[in-house]
Amino acid sequence: MKPGYIFAAIAVVAIIAFGIYMIDIDMTEEAQLPDVELKVEGGNLPEFDAEVGDIEVGTEEVKIDVPTIDIQSPEEANDDG
Secondary structure, rough: OHHHHHHHHOOOHHHHHHHHHHHOOOOOOOOOOOOOOOOOOOOOOOOOOOOOOOOOOOOOOOOOOOOOOOOOOHHHHHHOO
């Protein structure tokens, strides 16, 4: 192990020990949430009037001619020629 890592580890341990043993925090007064009054009155949702178009969805059979492809590997080409 390199000496730099050993010194870094010792420094980290010293800082942690200082943080734990040298700082003492005591609570002198307990926390209290503020008193809140909430008054809610009736509300109103917005109203909308929308006109939308009609959409018709359907299916239709269509015949498509698909071309055929003839692929020959290089081995087949050498056997033919």
